[in-house]
Amino acid sequence: MRLCAPLLAAVLALSGTPLAAQGTLPPAPYAYQQLDDPAQEQAARELMHELRCLTCQSQSIADSDAAMAGDMRHQVRTRIAAGQSPDEVRAWLVSRYGDYISYEPQVSASTWPLFAIPALLALLAAALLWRRIGARRA
Structure with a gap:
């Protein structure tokens, strides 16, 4: 019984380490940084206002400060900068997260x-x- 208590304490102490590390990750590069091309940035912003934050559920990813929304903004800007159209980016996000992500669901x-x-x-x-x-x- 004496051996179990220190072992249990060590397991509990080590299991909290990954949870503490989640909050210390830096935001994705394009989460808060605009694209250099104004036309691409405008297309990305319009799309971000049409996508729902999965964490907040009542805000678009453009308005949300949640880490998940930052990651999604990064994905939108990265894909737009790579030459994808907003419809292609929306289709990719819908295939990844489901129809719920879009404020404009498709039939x-x-x-x-x-x-x-x-x-x-x-x-x-x-x-x-x-x-x-x-x-x-x-």
Whole structure:
């Protein structure tokens, strides 16, 4: 029993080391640094306002100070500087993080109900209202 206590203390002390190191990493180079080409920077900024921060979930990556948003800003700027179009960068981020990342979701096999259900509910409400108004007149 005496041998287990120091061993347990050592394991607990060493298991916290990776967690402490997470906060000390420097931000990605393009997280807070603009691109040299103003047109590329403008394209990157417009795209960053259309992408959701996965940590904050209510802010775009352009507005968020979260480390994850900084990494995503870096990816956007790096890929735009490499010559990719904003649509190509968005497609890469969506393939990596899912449809939730985009404030402008695309209609696909997994998202079509999000577009169809509100339209069907509106048609159902209109039909019920039409029947109710028609029943009162008769």
